[in-house]
Amino acid sequence: MITDFSKTINSCTDCKDKSCAAAILHPDELTQISQNSKETSFRKKDILVQAGSMTSNIIYLKSGLVKEYVTNPDNREQILQIVRKYTYLGLPSLFGDRVNHYSYAALTDVMVCYIDINVFNRLVRENGNFAYEILVSVSRDSLQNFHRFMSQSQKKVYGRVADAVIYFAKIIFEQDSFELPFTRQEFADLIGVSRESATRVLLKFEHEGLLSIQGRIITIKNPVMLDKISRNG
DNA sequence: CCATTAATTTAGT
DNA sequence: ACTAAATTAATGG
Numbered sequence: 001m002i003t004d005f006s007k008t009i010n011s012c013t014d015c016k017d018k019s020c021a022a023a024i025l026h027p028d029e030l031t032q033i034s035q036n037s038k039e040t041s042f043r044k045k046d047i048l049v050q051a052g053s054m055t056s057n058i059i060y061l062k063s064g065l066v067k068e069y070v071t072n073p074d075n076r077e078q079i080l081q082i083v084r085k086y087t088y089l090g091l092p093s094l095f096g097d098r099v100n101h102y103s104y105a106a107l108t109d110v111m112v113c114y115i116d117i118n119v120f121n122r123l124v125r126e127n128g129n130f131a132y133e134i135l136v137s138v139s140r141d142s143l144q145n146f147h148r149f150m151s152q153s154q155k156k157v158y159g160r161v162a163d164a165v166i167y168f169a170k171i172i173f174e175q176d177s178f179e180l181p182f183t184r185q186e187f188a189d190l191i192g193v194s195r196e197s198a199t200r201v202l203l204k205f206e207h208e209g210l211l212s213i214q215g216r217i218i219t220i221k222n223p224v225m226l227d228k229i230s231r232n233g
Numbered sequence: 234c235c236a237t238t239a240a241t242t243t244a245g246t
Numbered sequence: 247a248c249t250a251a252a253t254t255a256a257t258g259g
Contacts, residue, residue: 196245
């Protein structure tokens with residue numbers, strides 16, 4: 001059976017999930033993207049991009065959560081950040097190199113759009129406002145991540161766990177109660193501690209009344225104290 | 234399709 | 247590293 005793809009051409013013009021950057025594109029520019037992009041869905045745990053592969057397309061995350069990570073030679077995983085919807089994956093790799101430096105895997109079921117890299121590049125060159133928005137998002141991202149990593153490198157396990165909890169509450173979910181989108185192992189991989197230490201500290205925080213934990217659901221009970229722990233390491 | 238059970242994954246010590 | 251619990255896959259009706 002032959003699938004008729006002609007009926008599934010995207011209409012980016014009508015897309016309700018446009019990025020800040022795409023929102024300011026002209027109608028004809030959106031049409032260019034429409035004709036050179038494809039919407040695809042992935043299941044939870046699917047790998048979207050393997051580090052080392054060529055960047056032939058830009059991947060725009062329409063819905064869901066994705067982890068950005070690298071796998072160390074010693075078989076240990078380092079999670080760089082959790083990526084929320086409405087962001088482009090791997091922009092630093094796109095402009096800095098022709099290969100992807102990081103891997104991406106779906107933490108939830110996700111919806112993405114593959115956009116042809118040449119079209120994307122052309123828009124960046126031709127539309128300054130578009131390029132500006134892209135630059136803003138890349139810069140915000142790297143500032144945020146650098147701060148996270150720099151403060152992480154100075155902190156002990158308590159501070160790191162507190163940081164991670166605050167990271168989820170403030171940046172990822174924007175609420176004090178949330179469900180971790182992954183295992184404790186991955187939680188530990190995000191902050192660079194062992195799985196054992198991570199769970200130990202989480203439970204300690206719970207006993208001290210800072211958090212309540214039910215499985216993967218974490219509720220912050222004492223944000224002030226948590227903040228203090230985060231700051232003092 | 235649903236219910237049981239087997240296998241794999243995860244959390245905590 | 248080990249165990250218990252939980253989640254997921256496979257099987258049979």
